[in-house]
Amino acid sequence: MTLSATAEALDSLEEYEDITTWMNDTLTASGSEKDLESLIVLDxxxxxxxxxxxxxxxxxxSQLERTIDDVSRGIPRLTYDLHFIKDSALSLQNSLTTVQTRSRAAVPDTTASALEQLKRLDTMKGHMEAAREVLREAESWSTLELEVTSMLAERNYAKAASRLSEANKSMVVFQNTPEYDPRRTLLVNLQNQLEASLSSALVAAINEQNLDTCRSYFYIFSNIQRELEFRNYYYGSRRASLTAMWHEVDLSDTAPEGKTSLGQTFSDFLPKFYASMLALLNQERTSIPAIFPDPVHTLSAFISSILSALQPTFSQRLVSLSSYYADLALKELIVVFRVTEEFAVGVAKLMEKIQYSAVPPSLSDNSNTSDSVALTHPTHNRKRSMRMSISFRSGTNRSTSGGQKIPSLADGLDWDQELFHPFLEFQVNYGSLERRLLDHALREIVSNDSRQKAFGSDQARIFRERAVDIFGVAEESLVRYAAFTHGYGSASLLQALDGFLKSFIDMWTADVSFTSSGPHSARQDTESEDLSGLDYTSQDWLNIQTMLHLLGSARSVYERMISFEVKLRSNLAQTATKFRLHRGDPTSFPITNSKGVEQILEQSSLNSADLHALLDKVDLDPSHSRETSLRHQGTASYNPGEILLTDARSAMFDFAKACQSSLQGTILSPLRQQLVSYASSSIWATTAEESRNTTFNDLQVPTFSLSPSDIIQRVTEGLLNLPRLFEVYADDDALSFSLQTLPYADPELLKNVPEVFVPDAPSHSRRHSIAKPANLDPETVSTAWLSSLGQSLLAHLTTEVLPRISRLNTGGAAQLASDLGYLSNVIRxxxxxxxxxxxWKEYVELKDDAGKVKVNTKNDEDRVLNHVARMRGWKYLTVSTL
Structure with missing residues (x-):
């Protein structure tokens, strides 16, 4: 039932007083099976x-009754409790008043005065001590610059850091006072001087891997709230060799635009770079725990800093790589992606090892400096103060304005996400990359056919051979989508494969020469001597053989497509099982070896509803299939056997239909050639006397006994000889392929044909099957073809030939009626x-008077009657269908 019909039915409800009467009338009005089925489902x-x-x-x-019972039982008790609390409060108030009165009476006035005086003196003492602290802080700040400068001159960095730390703590005293900003500026300047004094020595210690010195410097930097600056110094110094290696390498496939290079390829260089990086990280596995209190987080931040410092960036290299290889970019991207995954696995193992590293020495142990002081380890959640650091700002972890917190291990490790994030753009566009690669392979495969076609090679054989290459290329994509998207590109893969196979078949549909017989030659071939009315030429027989071979090739390619679709469904089913297990237990059944890749893909647009709908459709788990079917109830029909390559199959049947049409055109060409002059024959305009047949004693033979014309006799002879033609090809499987696409195929004859994909049917009524084409009974095949040929010839006669008759008098009408009657009997x-x-036969047989009455009473949209009326002169019509 449509939306408009539903709206009308609801509007009509207001006209009824009884709902039963309205339902009965509505059910009676909607009598179609679809409406009744919809009502049943609705019911x-x-x-x-x-x-x-x-x-x-x-x-x-039930819940409401229980609540009412509880409230009913609780309300009386609540009243009693409130009354009891009130009485207790009044009693307590009276007791407190009595105690207060007695206490005042027990203490003499002199004692009370002394206590009041002691209280006043204690308050004064507190104020004086606070003032003394303020004065000490003021005195300390007055000498702060001189003390810190002298300590820096003496290279007493630890004491200078401790002094600046104390000064930073005292800043709270000057909060919200005019003194705050000048003192904050002084503190930042002194911190910058300390950092500048340590920077060169720090870089030297880092390069020399003097871990004790680096550790002591780390404590100093932490004491002056410059921990991130220390990390930047450390990361920048340690990664210098790697960033130089990345920047200076000469690559042939990622060179800047306009610059050519004969160096190594990016896929050859990247494993070497990763090997050097992994070697450096293995060194840091022992160095970082000796310096930093959070080795795992520090190593992760170090990896991120290396990746962010690369110039050109990793993303830019991938873009250049994609641009250089163009249609073949996906293959190179997969190579690079796999190398990166292997590197990530190695780093993950290293991360696991570093977690077991020994805890670094206590931060209070700072024996390298003669004037060491006890330092408190800085917390990673300390808020940063406003300052202007002179340290260089390379890397992603940079100190910013106040309020920023240093990331801790609890914030999670993101090195692997930064490592794989450059691939995300290409993974999201996997479908287009895969299609470009497939189309490139298609162009290479079919480019070898042009010369062979030019020399008239066997096109059917070439079609089968190229199909082997095409499906081989398609099978390779089953490995690529898993390697590059770990199954998240399943929907994109299916779309690319469907379009790729469709393009291949459409290319053959357009390029293969589907030619019907040209101007019919008068020279009859010897093979046609025993087929009266079917005088085929040698070219006709060649066309028939060519189309039969192409239909046979279409059947072979279709069977290969079915086999490939089974393999595709099995591959996707494995992916669906992997995803289903992952949803149930992500820890035990990870989709990838790297959590970074998994998180990136899971949050990308590849993880779409289309993906999960496809995986649900191909999942082989029975229980999951039942759940999926229940989930789809009420929204769309769920068919677990629904085909996957819908466009490719449709193109395959279009190819078969084109072959069938061409074959039919050749078979019917002699008969159509006979009908070329039929409409312009002079018999349609003969007078009544001329229309008489042979007479005896002036007795006119009735029109119903007229003999058929010579043209119709030859056409019918050819039709009657068509079964003999099909006896020759009765055992050819090519004729049984795709009977449903035969022009004017008889639905009754196709009822017993196994279910197949019907491309022209609506999506909700298409028949589907993944079985290979069945071998049908030759008699069934011949019957279907003969029926189709007969219908095609009659359609040509009634739509192309008969409407071209310009004039039809009484005698001509009698002759035409005789021809049509004879043809109708033969065609049966x-x-x-x-x-x-x-x-046509009925209207042509009408007398003039009956015909004029029929024209006046019949609908003008009757195309056949309009044609006959024009021919007989019953009335002049100007109809668009003429």
């Missing part, structure tokens, strides 16, 4: 909703009936 859904509503009402009623031998042919 089932309403029944389920009513049952659910009844259960919910009962549960709600081929199990062919044509309602339009019978209409």
């Amino acid at each position: 089932q859904q309403i029944t389920q909703l009513i049952a659910s509503l009844d259960i919910a009402c009962e549960d709600t009623s 031998v081929l199990n062919v009936e044509s309602e339009e042919l019978e209409q």
Whole structure:
């Protein structure tokens, strides 16, 4: 039932007083099976909703009754409790008043005065001590610059850091006072001087891997709130060799635009770079725990700093790589991606090892400096103060304005996400990359066919051979989508494969020469001597053989497509199982070896509803299939056997239909050639006397006994000889392929044909099967073809030939009626009936008076009657269908 019909039915409800009467009238009005089925489904859904509503009402009623009982029992008790609390409060108030009165009476006035004086003196003492602290801080700040400068001159960095730390703590005293900003500026300047004094020595210690010195410097930097600056110094110094290696390498496939290079390829260089990087990280596995208190987080930040410092960036290199290889970019990207995954696995193992590293020495142990002081380890959650650091700002972890916190291990490790994030753009566009690669392979495969076609090679054989190459290329994509997207590109893969196979078949549909017989040659071939009315030429027989071979090739390619689709479904089913297990237990069943890749892909647009709908459709788990089918109820019909390559199959049947049409055109060409002059024959305009047949004693033979014309006799002879033609090809499987696409195929004859994909049917009524084409009974195949040929010839006669008759008098009408009647009787031998042919015969046989009456009473949209009326002169019509 459509939306408009539903709206009208609801509007009509206002006209009824009884709902039962309205339902009966509505059900009677909508008598179609589809409407009744929709109502049945609606009734089932309403029944389920009513049952659910009844259960919910009962549960709600029970809960409401229990709540009312609890409240009813609690209200009297609440009143008693409130009254008791009130009495207790009044009693306590009276007791406190009595105690206060007695206490005042017990203490003499002199004692009370002394206590009041002591209280005043204690307050004064507190104020004086606070003032003394302020004065000490002021005195300390007055000498701060001189003390710190002298300590820096003496290279007493630890004491200078301790002094600046104390000064930073005292900043709270000057909060919200005019003194705050000048003192903050002084503190930052002194911190910058300390950092500048240590920077060169720090870089030297880092390069020399003097771990004790680096550790002591780390404590100093932490004491002056410059921990991130220390990390930047450390990361920048340690990664210098790697960034130089990346920047200075000469690559042939990622060179800047306009610059050519003969160096190594990026896929050859990247494993070497990763090997050097992994070697450096293994060194840091022992160095970082001796310096930093959070070795795992520090190593992760170090990896991120290396990746962010690369120039050109990793993303830019990948873009250049994609641009250089163009259609073949996906292959190179997969090589690079796999190398990166192997590197990530190695780093993950290293991260696991570093977690077991020994805890670094206590931060209070700073024996390298003669004037060491006890330092408190800085927390990673310390808020940073406003300052202007002179340290260089390379890397992603940079100190910023106040309020920023140094990332801790609890914040998670993101090195692997930064490592794989440059690939995300290409993974999201996997479908287009895969299609470009497939189309490139298609162009290379078919480019070898042009010369062979030019020399008239066997096109059917070439079609089968190229199909082997095409499906081989398609199978390679099953490995690529898993390697590059770990299954998240399943929907994109299916779309690319479907379009790729369709392009291949469409290319053959357009390029293969589907030629019907040209101007019919008068020279009859010797093979046609025993087929009266079917005088085929040698070219006709060649065309018939060519089309049969192409149909056979189409059948072979279709069977290969079915086999490939089974393999594709099996591959996707494995992916669906992997995803289903991952949803149930992500830890035990990871989709990838790297959490970074998994998180990036899971949060990308590849993880779409289309992906999960496809995986649900191909999942082989019975219980999951049942859940999926229940989930799809009420929204769309779920068919676990639904085909995957819909466009490719449709193109395959279009190819078969083109072959069938060409073959039919060749088979019917002699008969159509006979009908070329039929409409312009002079017999249609003969007078009544001339239309008489041979007479005896002036007795006119009735028109119904007229003999058929010579043209119709030759056409019918050819039709009757068509079964003999098909006896020659009765055992050819090519004729049985795709019978449903035969022009004017008889649905009754196709009822017993196994279910196949019907490309022209609506999506909701298509028949699907993944089985290979069945070998049908030769008699069934011949019957279907003969019926189709007969219908095609009659359609040509009734739509192309007969409407071209310009004038039809009484005698001509009698002759035409005789021809059509004879043709109708003959065509039934081929199990062919044509309602339009019978209409032509009926209207042509009408007398003038009856015809004029019929024209006046009949609908003007009757195309056949309009044609006959024009020919007979019953009335002049100007109809667009003429």
